[in-house]
Structure formats: C-alpha cells, structure tokens
Amino acid sequence: MPVVDISGHPPDARWVNYHKTGESILSGRFALRSAGLGPGRDDIREGAQATLEWLGDAKKAGIPVRPVGGAWSPSNIQTVQDGWMLNTRRYNRCFRLGEDDFTDRGTVPAKYFLVEGGVQIDEISDKLESDEVGRSLRSTGASNGQTIAGACATGTHGSVLAAGGIQDHVRAVQIVTPSGIHWIEPATPLMSDKFIAATGATMVHRSDEMFAAALVPVGSLGIVTAMVIETVPRFYLQAILKLIDFGRADLQLLADGEFRVFSDKHGLPEEPYFVMVVTNPHKPFRRKAVVRFLYERASMDDCKCAETPAELGAGYDSFTMLGWVLHNLPFANGFIIQTIMRLAVGKGIGPEDKLIGTWGMTTETHKPLAKIFTGALFCERKDLPRLFERGCEAFAGAGGATAVTLRFMKGGHGLLAPARWPETAGMDCDGPDSPRTRRAFAKMLTAFDGQDPIPFTRHWGKENQLDAARVAADYGVDLIRWKAVRNMLLSPADRALFRTQVLDAWGLTA
C-alpha cells in the first residue's frame, strides 16, 4: 500500500518545515511511497489510486490535507493546522519513456522522462546527467532540495538568461483530486491514450488553458503525483566567481540585457549562460559585489571537473550563519555583509582555473544552520534600476541585514508564474532571519507601491507578505482564468479539503 500512516513516528503531531519558518500541529501524518513496481506506469497508477483513496478518507472525515515534499518553502505554503499531511519524498522514482508511449510516433523519447511527484531536483539531475543518459535540466533554482512538484508549485526560478522557471520543463501533469485522477497536457496531445490510462488517470484534459493553470498550481489544485518533463542534451558550464566594483552603469547594462558587454567587463569575452550578482544593500555602489557567471561548454576538454558544487560557487546561502550578529549590531550591517561576501568568495574562481561541471553540479542541497530569511521579487527587466535603488534604500535604511541578489530570466510559463514578463529580473533578499529584517522587507515592499509605483510580483515560496487583494492585483485576468480551471478540477467541497491559512490569505481557495 503506497500510502502509509506514520502518525506515531517522530516528529509526531508537531511538524516543522525545512527552514524552520513554520510548523503544523497535525491530526495525522502519512507517507506516499513508491510501491517499487515496474514498469513505471504501474507504480504511478498504484500511487495515484492510493492517493485518491486517502483523499476520500480525508473528505469523509472532514479533515484538511496538505502534501509536502522537500518542505522547502519558507512562505509556509506547506503547513496545515489540525489536518493530515502526506509526505511524498519516498515517492521518488524516474522513468524513461518509449516511442509507443507518445501520440506522435515521431517524438524522440530520449528527450522525455516520467517522474514521480516526490522526486527531488537533485535526484533528477543525477539520473539525467549520468554518462548512460547524457541529458540535463536547462535551469533550476540555486538550491536543489525541492521536489519537482513543489518547485513547480511555486514557479521556482534560476538565473539562466534564456530559460524561465523550472515549470517550463513540464509537458504533462497527473493531479489527483477527490473526484478522480486527472491527466493534463496541452491541446496538442503528447502522451498516448493507452499510456495515460495505464498511469491510472481516468480524466484526460488536453487543454492549453488547463495546462497553463496546472504548471504553477500553488498547492491548490490537488496532489501532483507525476509529470512528464522535457530535457536537453547534457551540457557543461565553466564558472567564474569574483568580487567586482558594481556601479550604476553595470546595473543599467543588466537592465538593458547587455549581458555580453557586462561579461566582457567582468568575466569572459563571450555570451554568458547564467549571470548572478550578489550586492550589499548598504551603499551598493560603493561596496564590492559578487558576480557569478556560467559559460556553456560542449565538452570538458582542457578543463578541470569540479568535484563539489561549492567549487563552482554553489552554497552562497552561507550568509545565513551570522544572524544574531547582524541583528544585534545593525549599525555595522554593511561592513559585516561585505566581510561575509569577501569570505564566501575567497580567492574566487578565475578563467585560469578552468573549473567546469554539469548544470546539476552548479546547484546544491544546503543544510540550514540558522533560521533564514529569504524573499524574492520579480519585475520587468527594464524596471530593475528603479526597483534595486529604491529597494536598497528602503531595506538598508530600515536595518535589513541580508545581501540582495540580482538574477535574470525569461518569463516562465504558467498562469500564476511570478516571473511573468518576457524579460524578467529577480531580486532576492537572502540572509539571516530577524524581526528587523522582516520589518525592513515590508518597508521595501511598501516603497515600491508608493509614488511612481513599480510593478512587481513576489515569489510564492518565499517570504512575501501577500494577501488576496495583492494577488488579485498582481495576476489580474490570469488569476480569474486560473480559478476557472481550479473550479473545473475541484468542487467547493473538494476545495475545502485543500484550504490552509496561507492559501486562504492569498485568496486561492475562495
């Protein structure tokens, strides 16, 4: 039986999320586990049917439910009170697909994989990037401890210039609701009817509108049990990591999309694949910034393979470790953040190091050693200078004690994708948590809405201080379309099953 009652096991009724930003007092804990069946469609059918039965039991008992994977999101999107929690982390298998599994026999099956909802991003990368498979994800978040379903649910972004959020890999989704097992894919069919039926799905939706809603479900459309993802051939990346003088002219180059010029100035004389700039919000143009470039390489010739993600510059969220110092010495925040940045970069990674790795090696599953604060905002790239300067002034002025990281991406697919402009810039505040930093973040958000407001959205999975009015304003017609799809998948009684304090506050369950 793939759904197992683990209520009696530690941590028992009190459950805390990965970053220890929220807790649930539960009336039951359950685990969805792979039944170890083969072929994979049988395993997924078994898991989906067990999930359906479990949801039926919860509905009969009138108890709210919440699936949880990596429990990664600090926005507490995964918490539920007096409810049942379904941990999906052991429902974590990946499968190759065959030619017969697709509607169009001309489809190249090697590009696609069937993955269970609880599989971690790092697990997918490990399997894809093996010599035997030779494939890769195009972009993910900087951390890789989320499950694929959880990362898509929040529209997790990276900083790959030519890619959107992680949900852009998804080509089909299996979602279980109390009414049945749904298979959702675009209007142009991808998977064959025979394959879909074999996964246990009884309701097939081939609709661009439903697919766009299901790509970023924000934990409100049911339980995602499986996905078909599309991958790219394995590629390699050469890393450059260094401290730079970061001026207004640099910021304008980034806002204008002149990444090649920015790279000429601070990195290698070629088009970068990935650009990320970590700045100090306390006098950002007078202090050093950390820049990380990744350059695409077809092979590893003449390069040294990185042995750990940290060698490629992963793990920069080590900024979290000095929380209490920053909280208690606000007057020295600028100096302390700069010192941490210098220590984190060390001697950096130069062109002469020729350090190279796969995409999966550029990300890392970090272990939180302190209670972290992490918030992320998105805006149209051209608005970045205004967002950055106004944001830093408000944030640093109120004693915010995190670095401010700039990232760049294409607009992601999905009606509720927060990175929603064709050319999107992201601004992350990652660092140690403290009441002062929370207040400063709130002040920064208010500053954007003040005189001459700057349109921006907020990451679903991070600290966002969202409410229903703000969500409605941010997503407008797309939210109305998303709710229409939700209402097709979930009756009012079924919607009640997925209610939580956070989702209610965001207006996603009403």
Place this chain on the structure above:
Amino acid sequence: MDAIALVAVGVLLLMLVGQYFAGMADYYLAIENPRPLDEHEAVITSRWWGFLTQTKSSRVAELVGQGFADIRVFATRRQMMTSILTCGWERSVTVAWRGNAGQHPLGQA
C-alpha cells in the same frame, strides 16, 4: 598583584565565553547525495561529567530500511548555559537526523 589577578580573571572569563560559543557549534555529517526526509531531534544528556549519559526515551524512526541522510549535533544556548552553570555536571546536546528517501535506479516507464 592586583593587576595579575585581574588579567587571570579576564583570561578565565574569556575561556568561559569561548567555551559557551564553541559549545553551540554545529557538527554536521551527511552521506553523499543525501535525499532527506523530515528532520527529527533528540536530546542526549550527560550527567556526572559523562558517567551517566542517556536520552529521555528511545526512538522509533520512520527511516527504517533507508538509513540516515544526515546527522547534526549541536547544543542550544540554554543547554550550553546549563552546562557552564553546573560546571559540566549536566551537559546536554541535541542530535538532529534525517532519514534517506532512498536512491532508485532510472526505470522504464
């Protein structure tokens, strides 16, 4: 003489403060490519300077069959302060561990 005594007291105080902070350090051990499940914590208390060491209760973890993904050992501020105030008679540490979700080979759909 007074100056020497003051210096000695100062050094002793520094030693205590150093022990306090160092005692709260995190010791973290993980398997390669950890696939972590939920975190569990247990407090292990040593009394009589280590002659008696025990947890409050035994634990049955949900990770049976999969092993540990990672283990972390640390003391909280309260645990360290208790240790210092009792001259080490009572010394507690918190052990946090996460089970491994398991590593499956790539299968056929």
